[in-house]
Amino acid sequence: MSIHILGIRHHGPGSARHVKEYLEKVKPDIVLVEGPPEADNILEWVGKEQLRPPVAILAYQPDAPQKAVFYPFAEFSPEWQAILYARNNNIPVRFMDLPMAHQFELKVQRTPAADPDAAPSVNNSMAPYIPGASIVRRNPVAYLAGAAGYADEEKWWEHMFEYRQDPVDVFNAVAEGMQALRQDLQLPYDREEQLREAHMRKTIRQAEREMYTEIAVICGAWHTPALLNMGKAKDDNELLKGLPKVKVATTWIPWTYNRLSYSSGYGAGINSPGWYEHNWRYPTDDGTRWMSRVARLFRDQQKDISVAHVMEAVRLSTALTSLRGLPKAGLEELNEATLSVLCNGEDILLQLIRDELIVSDKIGEVPTDIPRPPLQTDIEKQQKKLRLPQTADYKDYVLDLRKDTDLERSILLHRLEMLDIKWGHRYGPSGKGTFKEQWRLQWDPGFSIDIIEKGNWGNTVEEATSKYVQHQARTATSLKEVCTLLETAIPAELPAAVAVLVQQVNNLAAATGDVMQLMTVIPGLVQISRYGNVRKTDAALVENIVAGMITRICISLPAACIGIAEDAASELLDLIYNMNDAILILQDDELTKQWQQTLYNIARNDSAAAMLSGYATRLLADHRQLSGNELVRAFSYAMSSATPPPIAAAWLEGFLKGSGTLLLVDNDLWTVVYNWMHQLEENIFKQLLPLLRRTFSGFTKAERRKLGEKAKGGVSGAPGNHHQMMENIDTERALKGIPVVLQMLGVK
Template structure:
């Protein structure tokens, strides 16, 4: 009976190649792999024709899907090669790690204990100092770095690649790995945390169980750090004592698609690697001297409209080989190839190297999972809709511009809006240029973590529509803020969920009836008008929403004049923005009765002398736009507001409100221009300096063209006025009559004629 311990590096192509070769040589009758035993039942899908790597095993608690863990696999993962070997040879293959159910339960116990004691509690039962614990944690996470340092390397990744991933002679490589790890464990003899000890105890238990079942040739594939613990087994009684009485949670497992991006440690994956795309390349082409890789780089650059010749590729390969030779390396690695690429192909531009990093070194490959693999009902429904609407999940982002007049695009929009309501943010919506409301732009990028969200939201229903309807309805019932419910209604209308819309409308109606704050009502009106507008575009019944809008606007019109008095500057600015949006919303509605009530409200606000100046100015401007104030009447109102009897600060605030958003009226109405021009000229220097910030804020809202034309008008007005005065002096001045007044003036000044 033989037990072969193969210590490997997770997702290492060299380790995967060594494992594959070793298994073919020893021909084991059972393969034990580090992984969750709960997933043994789904290993049968590993050799399915439709399964394309990378994929991952998702283990989760059905009653708490957020409590989950992923086990990703790529083609160059040693564990995957071991599984595939066993499945193709039709021999037993099992996972041997500590069951995830125990790990989840222990983690929950730790959290509960921490909450109970109001202090962090570790699974580590040992009483080491903080510095010692940190040292042990570093050794446990990256023991290779210490071996690399001893060999003269400052980078553990590079040392491992040169020693194991690129080498051709792999005889006794697993013995060397086990010996190296044994030295590290002896050099740092501090005990590890409880979870690690439990994991290794369960691995040994699984090996003993295989021996008990009379398997004669056992292959064990585990992380390199665990190899010495499995070679030097303690007494069975000690392991049983460790594993005795462990709590356990219920766990389900399934296969999900994965991406190379998520396989990298940049996304927070603990066992991640820096370059999945590069590892995939050296797995497929282990003897590549860099030529194939540089050809890929050149193809990518040409695709991005960058000129790259064959001569440049050859030069880059030779430079990488020269760098490897100078560094005493057996072959050029990724670092040498990147340096050569940067110098020769990218002309020193690091932004191009970042493109290569994203597209080739990391890569955007995404896996495929067979449709008939058992999955939660909601996930099945999502995948069916994705296939029907031709919206494949991709690792890289993809943009879609949807025309809502087309049936397929409308269904796509509805589907994406429903996913957003379920807080599955596969798509991000962007603004579309143009005035039409029949277009939407979406950017889609699939994240494997969505699988957890899908499982979690599956408790609300088995289909997207059912789950979204129940989820939104529950949120509507719990929401107490009118703005929150209106925003939810705005997002629900495009999703076309009549049941949820009815619940939301009733909730809006109830909250609006109880709301006494006119400001709060004004804040939600624009969103409700948008809801009504989208309802018309999408051919949905929005009459109920329109009824609520009309009733709320009537209440606003009644209460608004009083709300515009006795408010400070900050509140006035906020109210001004609400006025701006409110007026736009009423213009969009195009309801004659509502528009008439709004005009009457504006007239009341203008006539009230206690109204905030900035609000009074803007209300006057709106009446002007509605043609209710014009000609001499408008000039009279304007002159009164800007007269010398009005404090300058008040007049400046009124002017800011009147000119809100546009100063075109001053360009086309010369009478108003004259009033403003004269008012500014009559200001004292100190007063002018005091109100100058207000005037600057007013004119900053104008376009560049408006400001330029207003400046030209000021210059023209000054020159015209000067010319008129000079002309009058020259043509109408009576010099003889003026001379007769000189003696009188001189006498008044105390002078006598000589």
């Protein structure tokens, strides 16, 4: 009976190659792999064409989906190759780590950033780097690399192990290195780690009792010494006795190289999965094939790259390899050669190589008949039906809501957005009330957790979204929050949820006496009425509520404009601005009359804030309810010398909010403003100058230029001062021309 302990580096292509070669040589009759035993029942899918790495095992608590962990696998992962060997040769394969049923209760979260012993990273690849204790436990390779003078443990491992030919020597060296590391460092040994290794040994003993003669064990390099020294079964059993236990479910999910490039719930991220895949598929490549891929990428970006460029870059990388005494050109040498020859020293192009080749946006595939939560099944079904594939890279869609397929796509994306599954992000021409929406989609494997968590609300997207939104509506206490939900529920086409939201809006609106809160939500509710036309939704659901709220606003607003500070007046002015736009959109004669009467009450109330009174007057002019001499009288009264200059300036700021076009086209108003400015004393003018400057800064550049030109012309708008022009007229000479003019006009 033989037990073969193969200490590996997670996601190392050299380790994967050595594991495959070793298994083919010793031909074990059972394979044990570090991983969650709860996933043994889904290993039958490995080797089937529809399960294409990168993929991950998702282990989670059904009653608490936020407690979950991923076990990712790439094609070049040693564990994947070990499982694949067992499946292809019809021998048993099992996971042997401590069950997640126990780990979920015992797991202690650690991050390198929280390790007080962690040393800072350095950029010099040959500078010593000695990491802290927690990093050593998670990644012992980092310590060995630092001891050898490497800042990058991936580079050290690549040079020391990836290119070795004899797998037996490699695994013996790994075992010796880890044994020395664990003996010399004397690191704190936490209970969770003891339990994990105890369960691994227990699984090995179980295989022995089942009379397997060649047992292959694939585990992280750090655990190798603990499994070579089996110890006493009694001690391990005592240690594992009485552990807390929870229910755990597992499934396969697609993974991405982007997610594989960093630690994601199980602590074995790598920096360059795309490069590792290249090494796995082309182990004898001297750099020529890699440089050809770089050249192809640059040509796709319209860069002029020739065959000579590629050959010269390969020669340079080979020369660097020889100078550094390395067995083979690594990624660093190839990148340096690329920077010098293909990029002309512009390192910005290296980011393109990193994104497309070194990391890559590859995403795996999972068979549709693998057991998974019902909600996830429904999402994938709709994605396939609507031709919205899961992609690791961004993909943009412009949806025309007049087309049935695009409308269904929009509904699905809005529903997922309301479920907090942020697959799609709206941007660009996504204005409400139009027939066009623009979305950018990017799938993240982490959505699997969100889907499982939201699956408690229903088995389909529509059911889950509707129940989840209804729950939010019933627990919300803010009118603005409920109105926002209603605004987003309309495009998601959730009639049951909309009915609950409408009722909640009605209840909260009736209970609030805050006119500003009511005015805040009116524009959003009016937008909903616009959606009614675009999406063939019954907008009458909210029209009655909107009408009632506007009536209450019209009654309460004049009183709210009295006795308020400047900051509050500015805030209320913006609300009135949005409110007026909403009234214009509704085009309801009765509501428009109510609003105009409210503006009259504000404009004529001497106690109202001057800024609001001025803006109300301007809106009445825009509504053509105030014009001609009546408008001039109102303007003259507000700007008269009897009005304190600060109040007159605030009134003018409100009247001119957003546009000074009225002053350009109405000379009577211009004359009133000009004369008011002309009669101001110098010290008062200096006090008002910041306020006036703020008023005119809101105008367009063209408006400011034309107003400046008009100001040079005085009251009449002609060059020079009107009074000076009158003084320069020769009256006696002018009288002599009158008879001639009368004769020309035919007047006797």
